[in-house]
Amino acid sequence: MENRLKTGISNITTLMEFVLLGFSDIPNLHWTLFGIFLVIYLTILMCNSIIILVTRIDSALQTPMYFFLGNLSFLEICYVTVTMPRMLMDLLTQKGNISFFACAAQMFFFLTFGSSECLLLTVMAYDRYMAICNPLHYLLIMNHKVCVQLVTVSWISVFPFAIGQTCQIFSLPFCGSNTINHFFCDIPPVLKLACGDTLVNEFVVYVIAVAIVMVPFLLIVVSYGKIISSILKFSSAKGRAKAFSTCSSHLIVVVLFYGTATINYTQLKSNQSEGVGKLISLFFTVLIPTLNPIIYTLRNKDITVALRKLLTKILI
Template sequence: MARDNLTVVVEFILLGFSDLPKLQGFLFVIFLSIYISILIGNGLLIVITKTHPGLQTPMYFFLGNFSFLEICYTSVTLPQMLADLWTQNRTISFLACAVQTCFLYILGVAECLLLAVMAHDHYVAICKPLYYPLIMNRRVCIQLVMASWMIGVPVLVEETYQIFCLNFCGPSKLNHIFCDAPALLELACGDTYKREVSVHVAALVFVITPFLLILSSYVKIITTILRLPSTSGRSKAFSTCSSHLMVVGLFYGSGSIVYVPPKSSHSAGSVKVFALFYTTVTPMFNPLIYSLRNKDVIASVRKLFPK
């Protein structure tokens, strides 16, 4: 009887920033500018890492793939946000919501793992420089990138399937800027405890584990750097790692705040703000962080645009 009384949800309404009706046009311009800057900045990094002869190293190979991943990651959410702000029609179909959630998690996990791979690359380059060409050869680099993209797919597809198999009895209003598990679980009927635990476990595995690998790599890197006799050598090594650490801090910090603690510790507004950080702000700053702090990238851009 209870099942018969459930309302079948065929679409969701993404509330987004509907509580700021006078700022819809302004927000559209802001997010459109951010999206264009993400496409241009990361696209430029992809071009120079693929075409410039001086950047054909594993570090820039990973950076080019990371930039491509950033473009894909933001393209899962930002176009939908822009369409909602432009048309004021905030509906998204049940299937489209499931697809968005699935790709958001697959690409997010790929980003976590690729950041860990980049930290490992820095570790080998600084701590084992003589073995670097042997350890980080072309084949190994390709395998690491493919593993970063694929390793989480089976688990995350299953996780998404289990979330969307729940009964949603309405209202179908998602108080979020895109389809996300915490917001969806709030709309589900019945006991969702197991699914909430499952989401947090997945977040711990795919967010905390790569972070611990990054932390382990940088403990060894810093130990090695401090042993270097040359001050200029230490400065160069720290400069190489600082850009990556800034990106790690932005992405992991905001993502962990949203997914790791229990949902009761967050307000809807703070969740939206932190979600914007790891889906838009980090991808926007990524090209700036890597270009402004990297002489090789700056030189490559100058050669590409000599005037």
């Protein structure tokens, strides 16, 4: 009995490494997956970098909306870089070993960038609300100083939440298996490895999820409720179509991002299969960042025109 107790204590206190299983359950496809994810990652980097470039150099895009879009593109680059290079390395080497502290760091940065995106999408909804519902005072209220302050708050205000969430997860005792059946250190799969009763920790996750995800989402819903109400009052059909077109890209991104994030972080230790959990995570960590630049560029004439001008300058 005494030996068992010592062994149990040893398993809890000496765990200094995790193993990310990733996609090891389909080993025959690891080269195919590596190629697909490498192309996706490079595409995300390239497309978002182009958006940042055109929103910086094109004089027609020096407005609050495109300032926020450029910041969102930079945030997307940071967001995917937290997970995808590590995932590519694991697919290449077929080894998923990650140290305890590297795992904690990955979770911290993922939570930081993901939470910042939630707040930045809320800021963008507020910007559209001001532009459509209060157009006469829009540029006065949404001046460059205010835009910079809103972006800064979106970045800085999430640090306490990300630090607190990471610390409370990694202060838990871990025993038994150190294998994480996932492709990065996310809260649900790491929490499954914790020993004992984690009810309090799960409650904290829910509270923070409500603060970071649900509250901004409700603010976005309220903003768009007022936006749609204002658009319907427009006398011109052309004006209504233009206003809906301007807002639709952002609304599509919001629905995709918040929908999958909510599903992922409200399941936690549920009975859903780990394969489904990986699929949901792939959706909001890989697919959505890939779709965002496409959604914003294809549905935005100003960006399309700016891209044509840039290509013309490069080719001539």
